[in-house]
Amino acid sequence: MSEAALRVDDLEAGYEPGLPIVRGANLTVQPGEIVAILGPNGAGKSSLVKAVAGLVPITRGRVFLHGRDITRIPAHQMVLEGLAFVPQTENVFINLSVAENLELAAAIVKARRQAALDPVYAMFPDLLRQRALPAGQLSGGQRQMLAVARALIAKPRLLVLDEPSAGLSPLLVSQVFAKLREVRDTGITVLLVEQNVKSALALADRAAVLVEGRERIVGSSAELLQDERVAALYLGRHTGKQAVAGGA
Numbered sequence: 001m002s003e004a005a006l007r008v009d010d011l012e013a014g015y016e017p018g019l020p021i022v023r024g025a026n027l028t029v030q031p032g033e034i035v036a037i038l039g040p041n042g043a044g045k046s047s048l049v050k051a052v053a054g055l056v057p058i059t060r061g062r063v064f065l066h067g068r069d070i071t072r073i074p075a076h077q078m079v080l081e082g083l084a085f086v087p088q089t090e091n092v093f094i095n096l097s098v099a100e101n102l103e104l105a106a107a108i109v110k111a112r113r114q115a116a117l118d119p120v121y122a123m124f125p126d127l128l129r130q131r132a133l134p135a136g137q138l139s140g141g142q143r144q145m146l147a148v149a150r151a152l153i154a155k156p157r158l159l160v161l162d163e164p165s166a167g168l169s170p171l172l173v174s175q176v177f178a179k180l181r182e183v184r185d186t187g188i189t190v191l192l193v194e195q196n197v198k199s200a201l202a203l204a205d206r207a208a209v210l211v212e213g214r215e216r217i218v219g220s221s222a223e224l225l226q227d228e229r230v231a232a233l234y235l236g237r238h239t240g241k242q243a244v245a246g247g248a
Contacts, residue, residue, distance in 0.1 A: 002030065002031055003031075003066060003067050004028050004029060004030055004031075004064070004066075004067075005029050005030060005031045005032075005033070005065070005066055005157065005158055005189040006027065006028070006029040006052070006063070006064070006065055006158055006189070006191060007027070007028050007029075007062075007063070007064040008025060008026055008027040008028075008048075008052065008061070008062075008063055008064075009026060009061050009062045009063075009064075010024050010025075010026060010060060010061040010062075011024070011025045011026070011048070011051060011058060011060070011061035011062075011063065012024060012058070012059045012060035012061055013047060013048070013051035013056045013057060013058045013059060013061075014047065014056065014057065014059070015047075015056060015057070017059075020059060020213065021044045021047040021056075021213055022044045022047050022048050022051055022056075022213045022214075023044070023212065023213030023214050024060075024061070024213070024214045025044070025048055025061075025210065025213060025214045025215055026214075026215060027048075027208055027215065029158070029189055029191055030189075031066075031157075031189055032184065032187065032189060033184075033189055033190070033204075033205045033206060034180065034181075034184050034189075034190040034191075034192070034203055034204045034205050035190070035191050035192075035204055035205065035206050035207065035208070036192055036193075036194050036200040036201065036203065036204035036206075036207040036208075036221075037049065037191070037192070037193045037194070037207070037208055037210060038194060038195075038197055038200060038207055038208070038209045038210070038224075038230075039209050039210035039211055040211065041195075043210040043211055043212065043213065044210055044212070044213040044214075045193040045210050046088070046162050046163070046193055047213075048193075048210065048213075049085070049160050049161075049162055049191065049192075049193050050085075050162070051063070052083075052160060052191075053075055053078055053083060053085035053160055054070075054073055054074055054075035054076075054077075054078050055075050055085070058071055058072075065081055065082060065083055065157070065158060066082070066157060068081065070083070079108075079109060079154045079156070080109075082156050082157035082158060083156055083157070083158045083160060084151035084152070084154050084156035084158070084159050084160070085151070085160045085161075085162075086147045086148060086150075086151050086159070086160070086161040086162065086164065087162050088162045088163040088164075088166050089166075091143075091144075091147035091150075092135045092138075092143055092146050092147050092150065093135060094134065094135050094136030095134060095135075095136060096134065096135060097131065097132055097133060097134055097135065098127050098130050098131045098132070098133055098135055098138070098146055099117075099131040099132065101135055101146060101150055102116075102117055102120060102127075102131075102146075102149060102150060102153060103117070105150040105151075105153040105154065106153050108154075109153060109154045111153060111154075111155075116153050117153075119152075120149045120152055120153060123149070123152070123179075123182060123183075123186075124145055124146075124148075124149050124179070126142060126145065127142075127145060127146060127149055130142065139172070140167050140168050140172060141168055141169075141172030141175055141176055144164055144168065144172075144176050145175075145176065145179060148161070148164075148176075148179065148180070148183065152183065152188075156188060157188065157189060158188070158189045158190075158191065159183060159188050159189070159190050159191070160190075160191045160192070161180075161190070161191070161192040161193070162192075162193050163192075163193055163194065163195060164176055164177075164180070164192055164194070165177070165194060165195070165196045165199060165200075166195070170199075173196060173199050174199075177199060177202075177203045180192070180203060181203065192204075197230075201221040201224055201225055202221070203221075204221050205220065205221060206218070206219065206220050206221060207219070207220075207221055207224050209224070209229075209230060217229060217230060
């Protein structure tokens with residue numbers, strides 16, 4: 001098997017010393033995969049991906065990106081390592097136009113403006129048509145597309161997203177997730193946190209269910225769709241069996 005795009009080993013992380021939110025999590029993402037992080041509220045899903053992106057302090061464990069240890073690399077340098085992170089909220093500058101948002105991203109990574117923007121506009125033709133519009137006037141789905149497009153300006157090897165479907169209608173979720181498939185088809189590995197379990201499993205190749213800060217169920221999306229524990233916890237199918245210890 002090829003070297004993992006991302007490997008998380010025994011990761012402990014949290015905002016306050018002595019109060020970890022992520023408690024010994026392990027995760028492997030292979031190149032070209034889409035992997036979803038699922039779990040109940042408070043399971044540590046967002047904290048895990050934020051720790052990977054350098055935004056939550058790590059107190060134990062290691063994070064490797066294509067074999068390189070990025071555990072202690074500051075968040076603002078992650079893009080230079082090939083990791084782009086799209087947060088759930090405040091992921092675009094609402095007072096800047098669509099074009100200005102993308103041009104700013106190009107300037108930050110010191111990319112040639114036109115060479116950086118042309119491929120993104122080709123992938124997101126709606127953004128090209130709306131390039132003069134302030135980002136604050138975009139719909140929720142369009143704003144999420146812009147956030148993804150901004151991240152792609154840096155030509156990442158790994159795209160990490162925190163709740164990309166949050167607040168979106170089912171139609172817009174389908175559109176955003178279809179675009180993430182296109183992103184993966186360009187060779188970019190995708191890791192996302194999701195509460196929309198059914199849509200996430202329809203999108204992802206594999207998924208990991210976090211409970212109390214560590215992975216409890218890991219497998220292909222097809223396996224998780226058939227797993228009685230996942231069905232009971234997240235898909236509304238009562239099995240009469242205990243789902244996952246600590247899942248409440």
